[in-house]
Amino acid sequence: MISYEVEKNLSLADFIYLLNDSGLGKRRPMHDQELLNRMLVNSNLVIVAREGLEVLGVLRALTDFSYRTFIADLAVVSKRQGEGIGRGMLQFARTLAPDARLILFSAENALGFYQKLGFHLHERCYQLKVGEKLC
Secondary structure, eight states, rough: OOEEEOOOOOOOHOOOOOOOHHGGGGOOTTHHHHHHHHHHOOEEEEEEEEEEEEEEEEEEEEEEESSSSEEEEEEOOOGGGGGHHHHHHHHHHHHSSSSSEEOOOOOOGGGHHHHTTOOOOSOOOOOOOTTTTOO
């Protein structure tokens, strides 16, 4: 049986494994373990999916638990993708902050997954990348 829980002490090694095995590592700074560690420890919501002692997935987010939950990572090990584990972590996040809007950037190949779950494309998202000048 798969359990979903808030995780305060996910190891960096488990986080790196989940990012790499899920395919999400292709879009993350995997060459910089110090940065990955800061990403993990400075997130105020980390949810893991477990079956027994095995970690199957991670959801990493920043939230105020009332108005917005910004999901930074949603990763499920490759051999278990398609089983509803990602959906389960999103549902669990929603129970922790039922009034908060869930917001995320989708990987190109995950658009269908999020649309199937009822997410809507937002046309007013902006970004300023590292090194780009604020005018």
